[in-house]
Amino acid sequence: MKIPWFLCLVVFLFTETLLAIYPFQNVSLSFEERTDDLVQRLTLDEIVVLMTKGGGGKYGGPQPAIPRLGIKKFQWDSECLRGDGYAGNATSFPQAIGLAASFSTGIIQRVADATSIEVRGKHNDFVKHGNWSDHTGLGCFSPVINIMRHPLWGRNQETYGEDPYLSGILARSFIKGLTGNHPRYIRTSSTCKHFDAYGGPENKPVSRQTFDAKVSERDLRTTFLPQFQHCVDGGAYGLMCSYNSVNGVPNCANSHFMTDILRKDWGFNGYIISDAGALEFMLFFHKGYFNTTLQAAVGSVKAGLNLELGPGGYKQHVFDQISEGLKKGLLSEQLVRERVRPLMYTRMKLGDFDPIQMNPYNYLNTSVIQSQKHQDISILAAVQSFVLLKNDGLLPLTEMIGTLAVVGPMSNNPTQLLGDYSANVDERFISTPLKGLSTLGKEVNHADGCNMTSCLQYDKTEIITAVKSADLTIVCLGTGQALETENVDRTNLSLPGKQQDLLKDVIKHTKGRILVLIFSGGPLDINQAVESNKVSAIFQCFFPAQSTGIALYRSIKLVSPVDNPGARLPYTWYHDMSQVPNMTDYTMTEKTYRYFTGKPLFPFGYGLSYSSFKYSNLEIDPPSITSGSNVTVSFIVVNTGQYDGDEVCQMYISWLNSTVITPHYQLVGFKRVHLTHDQPVKVVLYISSQQMAVWIDNKGFIVQPGIIKVYVGGQSPGHQTSITSNELVGQFTIT
The missing domain is CATH 3.20.20.300 (Glycoside hydrolase, family 3, N-terminal domain)
Incomplete structure (x- = not known):
């Protein structure tokens, strides 16, 4: 006769209860009761x-x-x-x-x-x-x-x-x-x-x-x-x-x-x-x-x-x-x-x-450890983290490249791709850009150009030799945890050492197009890459860890619809150091997208896709509320592009007539949705009364009467940077 599992559990618990010497060992009591008993003992x-x-x-x-x-x-x-x-x-x-x-x-x-x-x-x-x-x-x-x-x-x-x-x-x-x-x-x-x-x-x-x-x-x-x-x-x-x-x-x-x-x-x-x-x-x-x-x-x-x-x-x-x-x-x-x-x-x-x-x-x-399931999650997480900053039609790659050059100090640098506080991953599990992207070309040239990301010593000849005949050059630049980490701040936004010279030489000497991959924790000065007509695409890759090369291959080739870039910048990408305040100043004036009044290189929430998306049918319900009520915001988003892909729908608010300092804009909702070609999806987000409240010293958070504007789209509002979606604007009134 087969005894049901729950009867076995009952018998087990009963037995353990009998064997318990102290109440804190009695598994039939609540954790709270047991903790109280233990603490007193x-x-x-x-x-x-x-x-x-x-x-x-x-x-x-x-x-x-x-x-x-x-x-x-x-x-x-x-x-x-x-x-x-x-x-x-x-x-x-x-x-x-x-x-x-x-x-x-x-x-x-x-x-x-x-x-x-x-x-x-x-x-x-x-x-x-x-x-x-x-x-x-x-x-x-x-x-x-x-x-x-x-x-x-x-x-x-x-x-x-x-x-x-x-x-x-x-x-x-x-x-x-x-x-x-x-x-x-x-x-x-x-x-x-x-x-x-x-x-x-x-x-x-x-x-x-x-x-x-x-x-x-x-x-x-x-x-x-x-x-x-x-x-x-x-x-x-x-x-x-x-x-x-x-x-x-x-x-x-x-x-x-x-x-x-x-x-x-x-x-x-x-x-x-x-x-x-x-x-x-x-x-x-x-x-x-x-x-x-x-x-x-x-x-x-x-x-x-x-x-x-x-x-x-x-x-x-x-x-x-x-x-x-x-x-x-x-x-x-x-x-x-x-x-x-x-x-x-x-x-x-x-x-x-x-x-x-x-x-x-x-x-x-x-x-x-390193189960196939976990390796697959690592790949997917990396794919979903890449932010496409620029794409002049280069990506996704649909044909084999004749001669491919993969260059730069982050091109084959397994340790610096991990970032700090990483697992001590066995190097055999690490896929670098060179390792993952080499199959894109019939012939592959490789040159680091610098022996470390600090790039104090730069081999210009090595780089020119590698890129001069390339049909596509992939330039891998950045910092790594050697240059930005716990106990180590950066001093400026510049690409480290002579990496800017390396990029300049690639632009000058290659006959083909250029894809720039940036590996860093924060923004770097990449104005040269953004402005150059020869640089056709730029990815911010952050530190993708062990699956870097595999994930980049999937994103660049668009192996499947889930590989279509959909990530968005979680920070403001400042244009240059003139926009960067003193680090010891903890007022929020001119810091982050919420209070910054300048024009960034790329705004918070920015990111491109191989697809395009259209927002419509914005509804704010109810349009007028009393303090303490919530608001429901709905809209339709359609994939109007050629490829299936993810869109990060973002919702922001701004206070039109507050009596105290408030952010210019505040993110209050987001949802990453997967859309097939021509597929319309209704997205519903909510604004809570707590999100409408403003802080008043000596009073706390208060919901003030007035008008709150609502912005829905594919990035933070108030920017002219070209993106692959539009923006909707509405408002509601608090009485």
Whole structure:
């Protein structure tokens, strides 16, 4: 006789309940009840250790076992930005800024899903072999949702671009993917970072460890905080506080951020972890705010911090002093138990206190690494991230090229195509532009021209020889994580070193047409390529990671309809340095498309397709509302081009008569839709009352009476740059 599975489960749970020694081990109780019981059973010394061991070097983790309670070791530290980072071979997905360009919540969730599957599979293997080192844990210190507020910031590539709404919506999808869909357990924990108002500088003109951002309450509420609220509402289990200070207060000791806003206003119940060494750096670099380690420990715990991520190599940590704070009455036992609670609750949800066989995620292993499914996701994500900036009829390529030249320092540079915080992918899985595109030509010439992306030494003869007889030259330029990354800001928008000379020589000496591929986290000065008649097409590729060459081949050849370029710029591409403000100025004046009044080279939301699209039948319902009501916006979009493809439908609003400063335009909705030739699709988007509200100091967000204009189309409004779609404009009234 075959016994139904659910009866087996009932019997199993009953048995485990009988075997449970303590209530926190009783799987029939709720996670909340079990966590309450566990927290009360921990000694204060045990709690201090648990709050101190968030990772960070030999002495920073893991959290040790507590044998008397049957509690195992636990490692928080892992990097999951777009693949399992720094933990050996894993599938490397496109960098976050490229994922943002997809404007696709679907592909971002799939990337996060694959990432967390590999993280969990490798974690299980690490535990099996007794490896508890950094980057083997389940904490997933991702995603990065800071605003790309300045084009030279070294960490732009890790973000979802310059818009708070886009960043927040994409973060929700990423969190959903990391979490998994099991009704009881989470696959990994998500930790949104870096909270808050952290967006450069890294090292130019000052260090991020010493920097104090001066931010108005309006800019804080309308630019730097909204995406973090999306994280909280989207189910993030944790947040990470940043190194810098805001208005004189170090962020990891900022009670206004961590307690007033995060916990009281937003109802966040998760944990907050410091960035690596941030507590130590408060003492070293934020002189005078705290004078002793004890003060730093007490101040940060009172402000709302739960867990310390150590600086690496330090035997003593700031949170070690929590014990002294308790002895001297500077911290209460109740507060310390309150701070450790979300850590233990998260471990509960990860299944750490349940029998191994109850949690299906415990059965994942290293066989999931570089699975065909994950490689396919990597290819699709890269294809969906490429932004076509220019196309004078060259693409898609329909015929074999006689002589093809593939040149430039990014043409066959596997490591610099990955971007920072990448998985340590086995090089045999990496497809460079040269490797992926060589089959486009009957004959292929290749020359790097420079031995590094810095291009301080340039072999002009090598480049001229390679391109002079080419029917098509593909020029691969950019930065790589060697030149823009954590701790490394750029100093200007110029192509690095002598790359501009390389491009100039290609334009001058080749007899054929030119396709330029840019690999960077942010905008570069490519005016020469944009203006040259010999440069027929330009792609912004960002850092597409392991599938670069394969994905480029698919996009250039249009292997299938899904390969038709559909990505859009998630940031403003400034024309030149005259449009770039001081990085240390944290006012939003003239920054991002929301406040910039100049003419960019390419606007936010811009991107071309091999197809064309027509918008019509804009309907705004209702046309007049009272405060607190929502609005439904619908329209028809038709693929009027030759090829099937994706269109990113974007909706913006502007306030016509607000009494306070508002953005010129604000993205409030988007949807990436696939359209076959001549196919009309009705798209429905919504504007919530919260999106209509403006910030008024000392009053908060208020929906004011007046007129709000609505813009629908294929890019942000107010620009004359030619795109492959039109724009519709309407309005509604708030009474």
